[in-house]
Amino acid sequence: MPMTAAIYARQSLDKTGEGQAVERQLSECRRLATSRKIRVVHEFIDNDVSASKGIRPEYTRMLSLISAGEIDTIITWHTDRLYRRVRDLVDLVEVAEKHALQILTVKAGEIDLTTPAGRMAAGMLGHVARYEVEQKGARQAASNVQRARNGVWQFSNRPYGYERTMDGVQVVAEEAGIIREAYDRFLAGESLYGIVDNFNERNIATTTDRPWSISTLSARLSNPAYAGLRFYRGEEVAVGDWEPIVPRETWEAFKASKRQRRKPDSWSNRTKYLLSGLALCGVCGGRLMARPDYVRGPSRARRVVYACSSKWCVQRDQTRVDELVEEVLVARLSQPDASRLLKPKVEVAPCMNAPMTSGAGGTIWRRHSRRVFCPLQR
Template sequence: MPTRAAIYARQSLDKSGDALAVSRQIVECRELIERNGWEVAEVYQDNDRSATTGKARPEFSRLLADLSAGRHEVLVCWHTDRLYRRLRDLVTLLGVAEKRALRIATVRSSDLDLSTPAGRMVAGLLGSVASYEGEQKAARQVAANKQRAQNGIVLWTRRPFGFDRDGNEVKVVKAEAREIRKAADAVLAGATLASIAADLNERGIHTTTGSQWSVTSVRRVLLNPRTAGRVTSKGEDYGKGAAAILDEETADQLGAILRNPARKQAPPSTEVKYLLSGLAHCGREGCDDAVMFATSNPKGATIYRCLKCYGTRRLDLVDEVVMGMLVERLSRPDALDLLGADVDVAELRRQVVELRESRDAIAAMLTDRLLSPEAARTQAIRLTAQIDDLERRIRDASGADPLARLAQASDVAAAAKRMSLRERRDAIRALMTVRILPAGKGIRFNPEHIDIEWKRGQ
């Protein structure tokens, strides 16, 4: 009976998706089997599977099981590095060889008899060489990727939203760039990522993979350093690229808001349903600033009522006056002064710009070989740490504060409408104390019945 031979073929990366390299291996293995007068019992192939990453190779696992069961006498492969690159895989093969007189025949390298000490020694040496070559190849690839990033060349595997590539040149996709700018403006005005994702999906705008938008995908696009023209690789910043969608100041403000841990907290309680319930105070003499709460009157209208004197005012009219005064105050040129003089956010942002420029200069010097890679990396890490510290201080000063977001908005009224009820309450609480003054019976509502005591400025 002819010797039963199993064929194993593998390639790490199938760029075309046609498995042509695997097919060629199998053809040459069949020719070797025919020359030896053996019989092809079964073919095992792992296409687009690396032997060094540790990820599963289903066919290799099935092959080992069949060899252990004694279904094949010879294992044929194109080269031993197609079979194993890691010594742990060789150890597994040796375990099979102890049970079976396993022979490995190859097209392009030496045959191995794992049943003998000499054969196992040769296999071990070949495995060590293959492992070394794999590590060197990976190191060369990392270095090549780093050099391309430093030179502004990007070879992405999935096109980022807002950009496309013409050869090595990165270009902005105008329609997608408009969506990114629109989303950035919405976030700065107080909109949630969920509302932005819903809007994109409703208008039929998809991600570059054709998927629906989610909070995560919107956040990833807005925080991508490339949107501000940064070139990064493996977490290292190599300076400005040729294409940008957002200016650096806008990108910094987005980062301050979206990276703030406060955004990850659980949704606020739904117990508070009205703007000034528990915030407004009764201004009647003798009530001692008693807090007023929202309730309904016998006619079904929603009102604010003092629990001490039972005085009331229509809720919608009071809310309109208070929000109008809040928007008017934060629309003034000196609105940013209300954020406090302890942190000069504008000065911090100026320092961030200077540090970024210094880091860009280092990247340029590296490209021109005026600095060694190690020296450039050391300087870049130092500057990046300083930038991160300044951005943290900016974030702490204004990133999560609704009052700060309103004060920095170009359209305060629109920004206030986008805010949640809880955020509007927080802004009011930080800036003013609201008192509802008494009025005689039958007197119509007058905005002057609302007294505002400003906590910051006037």
């Protein structure tokens, strides 16, 4: 019976977007298929996708077709195009054993995952690939530190006010003027909101051709690179080798002014109210959101209410509602059967056997050839 094959090609990083490395893989894989007289019915390509992290849509689709019995052979340039993680190899072995899958590679020969020797060879190749990835990561991290200490600025997305040329990082004069204007206006007492609103009225776009937002402008002005400073992981390590847009004093003054303007009730994404976004309106079913409300009368006292965010049907005093909910919860958890509500849905029987190893966080036990982690009781 003739083999029904699929070619799989992958490249982790495609800087040019042209997929040249993928095309080279496909060309060699096609030659291998021709020499072996194998009929190729599918070609799966994951370009600019890492095998060590993230989702590979074409690889997942290929496995589904293998499981459906439509493919019995994979042709790839090397096994590291298929997998770099042990858990990916485990999934591939399970599919291979169920469907008699054959794997042919241009550089590593034939891999038979249905035999112990084939699985051992695949595992060794996987560990070698993983080692190469980790070594590359370690070298890259060391290189990043060295460049930072030398004052070199590495960036993938062009920062507003600068561009990379053959001569290094250069100032974009028009954008630099906008950055200086923003610093000056903020230090003169104007709010970020007012500056952003003005920039958008003047149709001043960001580097991505989008309108300015408060968070975008705040992040830009907080960037020490505008003062010619090289930071690495939050710490100053060197003076940059590029031209600063503003003096260091201006950048420091911006940070100090920003801290002074922050109020205790400034906006944040922290949860402040018990039911905001969780409670539902009894009239229309919309979500109730916490918002400020002012009591009628001379005092104009401020309070917080839960208000229907859909049709503004109802609003309820936040303090009184939270107190009621807390009282109900405390009363329910005070009942004799409350412990069953909080009982974890896990198997605890393995904790009765002898421990294998112990540590500060708990104990690992073995039962029925399975490892179970039992946290320490405190």
